[in-house]
Amino acid sequence: MSTKQITVFHNGDELSARTFRALSVKLNNRGYRVSQTYTEDTELIVCIGGDGAFLKAIHACDFPGCPIAGINTGHLGFFQDVLPDGLEQFLDQYESGEYNLQKLSTVAALVTDEDGREHRHIGLNEITIKGRHSYSVHLFISIGGKPIEKFSGDGLIVATSAGSTAYNYSVGGSIADPRLDLLQVTPIAPMNTTAYRSFTSSILLPADLSLGVVPEHEENQIFIMNDGIETAYTNVRSIEVRVSDTSVHLLRLKGYDFWNKVKDKFL
Ligand code: NAP
Numbered sequence: 001m002s003t004k005q006i007t008v009f010h011n012g013d014e015l016s017a018r019t020f021r022a023l024s025v026k027l028n029n030r031g032y033r034v035s036q037t038y039t040e041d042t043e044l045i046v047c048i049g050g051d052g053a054f055l056k057a058i059h060a061c062d063f064p065g066c067p068i069a070g071i072n073t074g075h076l077g078f079f080q081d082v083l084p085d086g087l088e089q090f091l092d093q094y095e096s097g098e099y100n101l102q103k104l105s106t107v108a109a110l111v112t113d114e115d116g117r118e119h120r121h122i123g124l125n126e127i128t129i130k131g132r133h134s135y136s137v138h139l140f141i142s143i144g145g146k147p148i149e150k151f152s153g154d155g156l157i158v159a160t161s162a163g164s165t166a167y168n169y170s171v172g173g174s175i176a177d178p179r180l181d182l183l184q185v186t187p188i189a190p191m192n193t194t195a196y197r198s199f200t201s202s203i204l205l206p207a208d209l210s211l212g213v214v215p216e217h218e219e220n221q222i223f224i225m226n227d228g229i230e231t232a233y234t235n236v237r238s239i240e241v242r243v244s245d246t247s248v249h250l251l252r253l254k255g256y257d258f259w260n261k262v263k264d265k266f267l
Contacts, residue, residue, distance in 0.1 A: 005033045007042040009057040011049030015073040019048050019084040023071070026087055030095070042066055044094070044251070048084075050075020051166070055227045058124055058248060067101055069094075069251035076265055078165055081253045093253055100256070101249045104162045105181050105207070108244035109224055114235035122244055123226035125163025128188075129213060129239060130155035132221040132232075136191065139219075142212035143205065150216070152196035154189040158211060158241045162248075163227075165262065173202045177258055181207040183243060210242035 006027055010016040023046065024034045038045065038061040045068040047057040054070050069090070070080030082090045093099055109127040111119045121127060131137035131154075139151045159168035161176040164184055169175060173186035183205045190198035205211060215222050215236050222236045 003031065003033050005035050005039070005042050006044045006046060007035045007038045007061075008046045008048065009036065009053065009060070010047075011053035011056075011073070013049070013073065015084060016048045016053070019071060019073055019087070022084070023048070023087055026091055030091060038064060044069060046071060047079075049073055050080075051078050052228075054079040055124060059227065059229065063106065063122060063124075063246045063248065065249070067249045067251045078162075078261060078265065079250060081251070081256050090253070094251070098254050100252045100254075102178065102252045102256075104178060104248040104250055105160050106244040106246050106248065107158055107160050107163075107183060108242060108246070109158075109226065110240045110242075111224060111233055112237040112239075113233055114237060116237070119231070119233075121224055121226040121229075121231065122246055123163065124160065124248055125166045125227045126157050126159040126168060126225075127241055128155060128157050128167065128223075128225040130188070130223045130225070131219060132223065136189075137219055137222070138196075138216040140214040140216065142214075143203075144209045145212065149198060150196075151187065151198045152191040153187050153198055155187075156213070157184075157186045157188060159184045159186060160243075165265075168202075174204075175262060176204075179258075181243065183207070183209075183211065183241070185211055207243040210240050213239040213241065215239075 010020040047054045048071045071082045072080035107123050109121045141148045161178045161180045164176040168186050184202050186202040190200050222233050224231050
C-alpha cells in the first residue's frame, strides 16, 4: 500500500471543512497519508476554497515545485477544476494520469531600500505598487533599462497572464491567455492632464524585459503588494519587476479550457 503524502489546505468555511473531511477519508482509503502541513515529500497539494485560498496556499508553501489542484467551494474559482461532489472522479483521474499540468509563470519584484538592501517578492497574480493611504504616486518608469515616462496616479499593477483576470481586470486591463508568457503593466487611475502625462492603457512586456520603477524622491512611503500581501517601504531607491524563474504547476483535468472558464465566470 502507498504511503505517499498529499497536503490538503482549506479555507475554513463550512463546505470547505466538510469537503476536507470527505477527501481525507477517500485519500486514506486509497492509501495516501494526508497532511495539513507542506513538506518536501508531498506529491500533490490540494487546496479547497476559492482563488484567494489558492493564493494563500501557494504562498504558505513558498511556491512549491509539486503539482497543485484546486477544489472550488462556491467562489469565483479560476484556479479550480474540481467541485466537492466530484472527489471520487477527481481521484480516479489523478491516479490514472488523466490530467495536464498547466505551467503558470510568476512575477518577481526586487526592491532596493534606502540602505541598498534588496527584498524579493513573488506573485502568481500580480505585483502592485502604490503609495500610502490614498495619496497619488509619481514613479519614473523604465523598460529594459530605457526611461519611458513619469507615471502619476494611484499606482501600477504588474500582472501575469494568470493574474490578468483578477485586480488587473477590475481596473480595465486585458484578459490574457495563460499560455502567453508576458507581463501586463496596468495603471491605476493614471493622471493624464497638461500637468501630468501618463499612459492610460496597459503596456504588454515580453518575458525577457524588466520594468524599472524609481519613486520620485518625495514619495517617502511605497507599498508593494504581491497577491494582496502588503509590505511597506520607506525611501525606496528602486524596484525592478520581471517574470520570475519560479513557476506554479496547476493540475488541470481533461476538458479544461481557459476561454470556457472566462465565459462561465464573467459573461
Ligand atoms: P480578496 O480581495 O478577498 O478577493 C479578491 C477576488 O479576486 C476574489 O473574488 C478572488 O476569487 C478573485 N481572484 C483572485 N485571483 C484571481 C484570478 N487569478 N482570476 C480571477 N479572480 C481572482 O483577496 P484574496 O482572495 O486574498 O485575493 C488576492 C487578490 O485579490 C490579489 O491578487 C488581487 O488580484 C485581488 N484584488 C482585487 C481587487 C479588485 O478587483 N478591485 C482589489 C484588490 C485585490 P475567489 O472568490 O475565488 O477567492
